[in-house]
Amino acid sequence: MTADTAPAASAPAEATRRLNLTREAFFDWYLPITAGLLPVFLVGMLASALANRLAFAGWCLVFGLLYTLWLRRGVERDWSSGRRIGGGLFLLALAWFAFAGLVVRHGEIFDLGFRAALPALYHPIFTHPATALATGGALAASALGVILRGSHRTESEESTR
Numbered sequence: 001m002t003a004d005t006a007p008a009a010s011a012p013a014e015a016t017r018r019l020n021l022t023r024e025a026f027f028d029w030y031l032p033i034t035a036g037l038l039p040v041f042l043v044g045m046l047a048s049a050l051a052n053r054l055a056f057a058g059w060c061l062v063f064g065l066l067y068t069l070w071l072r073r074g075v076e077r078d079w080s081s082g083r084r085i086g087g088g089l090f091l092l093a094l095a096w097f098a099f100a101g102l103v104v105r106h107g108e109i110f111d112l113g114f115r116a117a118l119p120a121l122y123h124p125i126f127t128h129p130a131t132a133l134a135t136g137g138a139l140a141a142s143a144l145g146v147i148l149r150g151s152h153r154t155e156s157e158e159s160t161r
Helices: 005-019 023-051 054-076 081-117 129-160
Strands: none
Touching: 023 054, 023 081, 054 081, 081 129
């Protein structure tokens, strides 16, 4: 190995170390942050553009911040993955319930904007508050399942000791 190739070979390893791109960091931080924020930001910004209302953009920013703070606290305090995931799902469920409230308040302009901007994709179910409520309900049920499974697993782990 020559002196010219040695720095190039260690550059990816150095970049990985600096960015903390480990398997643990990927599953504890990067994957949950992407999976939690991407749908909220896509829906919030799209709804804001279609309805021409900043309330939808504000919705995604507020819940994006809350979700990120929750996840950060969980990683810092080394919470179990069940507690982090269950709490994150619960926060996302609350976000979708709040989105349903926004759809109730701005539903007519949201529906008209959707029809005008994306007529080929339009279906009334996409702009109905019940869709957001059903999404929030599914997320809340998932959160409850993850939290109960995590607490059951913790009890069973304690009994084996």
